[in-house]
Amino acid sequence: MQITTxxxxxxxxxxxxxxxxxxxxxxxxxxxxxxxxxxxxxTPDRHGNLENIVLGFDRMDDYEKxxxxxxxxxxxxxxxxxxxxxxxxxQSYTLANNEGENHLHxxxxxxxxxxxKGETIDSQDEVGVEFSYISRxxxxxxxxxxxxxxxxxxxxxxxxxxxYSGKADQKTxxxxxxxxxxxxxxxxxxxxxEHELTLKSSQFLQLNDQLLPTGTVLDVVxxxxxxxxxxxxxxxxxxxxxxxxxxxxxxxxxxxxxxxxQQEIRLxxxxxxxxxxxxxxxxxxxxxxxxxxxEGVPIRGVRSRKYxxxxxxxxxxxxxxxxxxxxxxxxxxxxxxxxxxTYRFRTV
Numbered sequence: 001m002q003i004t005t006x007x008x009x010x011x012x013x014x015x016x017x018x019x020x021x022x023x024x025x026x027x028x029x030x031x032x033x034x035x036x037x038x039x040x041x042x043t044p045d046r047h048g049n050l051e052n053i054v055l056g057f058d059r060m061d062d063y064e065k066x067x068x069x070x071x072x073x074x075x076x077x078x079x080x081x082x083x084x085x086x087x088x089x090x091q092s093y094t095l096a097n098n099e100g101e102n103h104l105h106x107x108x109x110x111x112x113x114x115x116x117k118g119e120t121i122d123s124q125d126e127v128g129v130e131f132s133y134i135s136r137x138x139x140x141x142x143x144x145x146x147x148x149x150x151x152x153x154x155x156x157x158x159x160x161x162x163x164y165s166g167k168a169d170q171k172t173x174x175x176x177x178x179x180x181x182x183x184x185x186x187x188x189x190x191x192x193x194e195h196e197l198t199l200k201s202s203q204f205l206q207l208n209d210q211l212l213p214t215g216t217v218l219d220v221v222x223x224x225x226x227x228x229x230x231x232x233x234x235x236x237x238x239x240x241x242x243x244x245x246x247x248x249x250x251x252x253x254x255x256x257x258x259x260x261x262q263q264e265i266r267l268x269x270x271x272x273x274x275x276x277x278x279x280x281x282x283x284x285x286x287x288x289x290x291x292x293x294x295e296g297v298p299i300r301g302v303r304s305r306k307y308x309x310x311x312x313x314x315x316x317x318x319x320x321x322x323x324x325x326x327x328x329x330x331x332x333x334x335x336x337x338x339x340x341x342t343y344r345f346r347t348v
Contacts, residue, residue, distance in 0.1 A: 001156065003120050003127040008032045009060030014115045016060065019129045021154040026050050027345065029154050034063065035072035035112040036131045036150050038180050043158065043345040046273025051186030053274065055299055055309045066297045069179040072112035073150055073164075074105045076135060076142050077329065078177040079254075079286065079318025082212050086321040088143065088171055088330065095141035102210060107140035111148070111176065121153065128153035128161075137170065144170030144333070158345040166337040174337045175316040175329040181290065181309035182276060184269035188302040192289065192310045193234040194271070199227035199285070200264040201255040205317065206243065211252055213319050213326075218243070225253070230266075233289055233310065248291035250307070254284045254317050265312055273347040280314035280341040283327050287312060314341045 001023050008018035011034060018039065020030045028042040028050070039056040055070045057063055063070070084095040084103035095103040105112065116131035128151055135146040151163040164176050183192055204225050206216040220226040224239040236244045236251050244250060257264050257280070265278035265285055278285075288311040297304040320326040331337050 001125075001127045001154070003122055003129070005120065008034075011060055011064070011115065016115060017118055019118055019120065021127045021129070021152070023127070023154055023156045023158065025156065025158055027154065027158050029152065029160055031071075031129060031152055033116050033118045033131065034060065035114070036116055036152075036178075037063065037112070038071035038152070038178070041160070041180070043274060044347065045186055046347040049186065052300070053182055053184050053186060055181035055183070055188075055304075057299065066294065068294060069105060069112050071178070071180045073131075073176060074179050074313070075111035075148070075174065075176040076106050076140070076146065077103075077173050077175045078105060078179075078313060078315045079175070080104050080210070080212050082319055082322055084141075086173065088173075093141055093143060100210065102212065105179075110140065111135070112179070116150070121151070126153050126155040142172055144168040144172040146172060146174065146331075148176075160343045160345075162341050162343070164337065164339040166331070167335070168331055168333060170333050172331055173321060173329050174331045175320070176339065177286075177313040177315035178341070179311055179313060181311055182267065183309040184267065184272055184274035184276065186272050186274070188299065188308065190271070191305070191307045193232070193237060193307055194269070195233050195310065196230050196268045196270065197227050197233060197287070198230040198266040199255055199287075200258045200262070201227065201285075202258055203256040205254045205256070207246060207253060209246055211247060213254065213317065213323060215323050215325070217256065225251075225255070227255075233307070236289065237291075237307065250289035250291040251287045252289070252291060254286050256284055257282070265314075267312070268348055270348070275346040275348045277344040277346060278312060278314065278341060279344075281339055282314040282316060282341065284317050285312050285314050286318065314339075
């Protein structure tokens with residue numbers, strides 16, 4: 001196994017390094033210090049052909065101009081916060097409303113748009129990068145200084161483990177995720193409509209027309225949201241079910257996971273034979289099927305379009321601060337935030 005480092009770009013006078021991890025099977029993961037972005041992820045198809053399976057760019061200015069959170073770590077809070085405000089201990093906090101009337105994915109300059117410090121991890125059995133960043137008190141309106149670290153670890157079993165940890169000097173909100181867009185066809189040969197997804201999930205959150213949770217938890221039974229026995233993504237894009245239509249014909253929903261660390265998420269592209277299995281410590285996964293992907297942006301020779309890729313964002317529930325029935329995303333002073341998601345790449 002090996003890990004190599006190079007200068008990727010400069011932004012605002014800061015150097016941004018790229019790290020490429022390669023295991024003994026040839027699987028390759030490249031990530032950069034800007035936003036902890038995973039820029040490329042190369043895995044074999046059933047014939048052993050290594051191809052990239054995530055959306056990403058080769059140039060920094062493309063990330064700064066066109067990225068829709070491609071491959072980035074999202075924080076302090078993933079998803080939307082209604083009206084960009086919340087209360088903690090009877091004190092009101094106001095955040096940037098960077099999506100209409102609401103706060104999205106950490107604000108104007110969330111974790112995805114800052115330069116982290118990367119350190120390589122190299123042992124006999126695994127290679128990786130540990131990224132660290134200190135989010136100061138008041139950054140994007142959030143209380144408390146938060147010290148965060150993100151680890152990407154690759155092993156010889158074609159597993160990429162993503163581990164997050166954080167501590168704050170004051171009560172605050174934390175709910176981070178990785179926003180990689182997957183397309184298992186390899187080098188974006190096809191869209192993801194024929195990808196088959198299996199989720200160990202019996203319930204999902206209803207959304208309103210601002211894509212915010214209403215507070216109602218719906219059963220997946222007899223809906224296009226029942227992925228328990230596997231279902232193709234195209235089903236939701238063609239459905240007339242209101243929850244599919246409201247997000248632009250597809251999915252952009254939090255699914256409540258029935259189990260953790262038991263292969264609760266499985267995505268397969270039958271044509272290439274690639275399979276992604278995911279396990280997480282988090283209570284939910286947000287499935288986003290690229291319904292609002294910007295049209296026409298060049299991505300390594302392919303023009304972006306609707307349904308070009310999908311996201312499986314393991315996290316706490318969006319807008320949980322406004323829904324006491326959902327698991328809390330409040331981090332107490334001195335408490336450690338811990339979260340792990342493992343991505344396992346197979347062929348079928």
